[in-house]
Amino acid sequence: MCAACGNVLMRHERVLCLSCLLELPGTGFHDDAENPVARMFWGRVPLEQATAFMYFYRDSRYRKILHELKYHGQYRIGIEMGRMFGRELKSTEFSRIDLVHPVPLHPRRQRQRGYNQSALIARGIADVLKKPIEEKLIRRTQDTASQTRKSRYGRWENVEGIFSVNVPEKLKDKHVLLVDDVVTTGATLEACASSLLGIENVRVSVAVLAYVKID
Numbered sequence: 001m002c003a004a005c006g007n008v009l010m011r012h013e014r015v016l017c018l019s020c021l022l023e024l025p026g027t028g029f030h031d032d033a034e035n036p037v038a039r040m041f042w043g044r045v046p047l048e049q050a051t052a053f054m055y056f057y058r059d060s061r062y063r064k065i066l067h068e069l070k071y072h073g074q075y076r077i078g079i080e081m082g083r084m085f086g087r088e089l090k091s092t093e094f095s096r097i098d099l100v101h102p103v104p105l106h107p108r109r110q111r112q113r114g115y116n117q118s119a120l121i122a123r124g125i126a127d128v129l130k131k132p133i134e135e136k137l138i139r140r141t142q143d144t145a146s147q148t149r150k151s152r153y154g155r156w157e158n159v160e161g162i163f164s165v166n167v168p169e170k171l172k173d174k175h176v177l178l179v180d181d182v183v184t185t186g187a188t189l190e191a192c193a194s195s196l197l198g199i200e201n202v203r204v205s206v207a208v209l210a211y212v213k214i215d
């Protein structure tokens, strides 16, 4: 079944049917250094580059992709969306990163869910870019997911210092691509990137599957 519209897939189709693939609300941000996702982090955390694969709209059929990925353990959707994203990044500056790392879940949440949806996307991207993936070098020390309904301001304050890095030597001199499923305020990614930036000569870029535009 198509992950967006639910129609039966043809043999050559993967995850999305052809019409959903053609109508996918892609951002076209990857080559634009001043795109809205990159701008979100200006003055907050110094990133090399930031981008998102698609827009996330409240009433969109594509919303189902993220829901299936997050709550129904649809591994194939995550990996395949990551591969699609990776194919777009391949011809851009993002192909120059050294390794891919997903934004980690808190260990308790990961145990409950059984997987990290962002890690699936990260695996798809790493696969296409032919870059190594690390999933355990960054650790989430606080579980903030229950606070997602708080205001933009509240979330920002709550995520400071929620990540720490294991074996920082492994990231020394590296350009790390942080991968997450959704970006709204950028607070979680900001905190995650900040946890890396104390490491010697580390650079950080960000790739997010879906960008939620808030006005």
Ligand SMILES: [Zn+2]
Pocket (backbone or CB within 6 Å): 002, 003, 004, 005, 006, 007, 016, 017, 018, 019, 020, 021
């Ligand atoms: Zn479809």
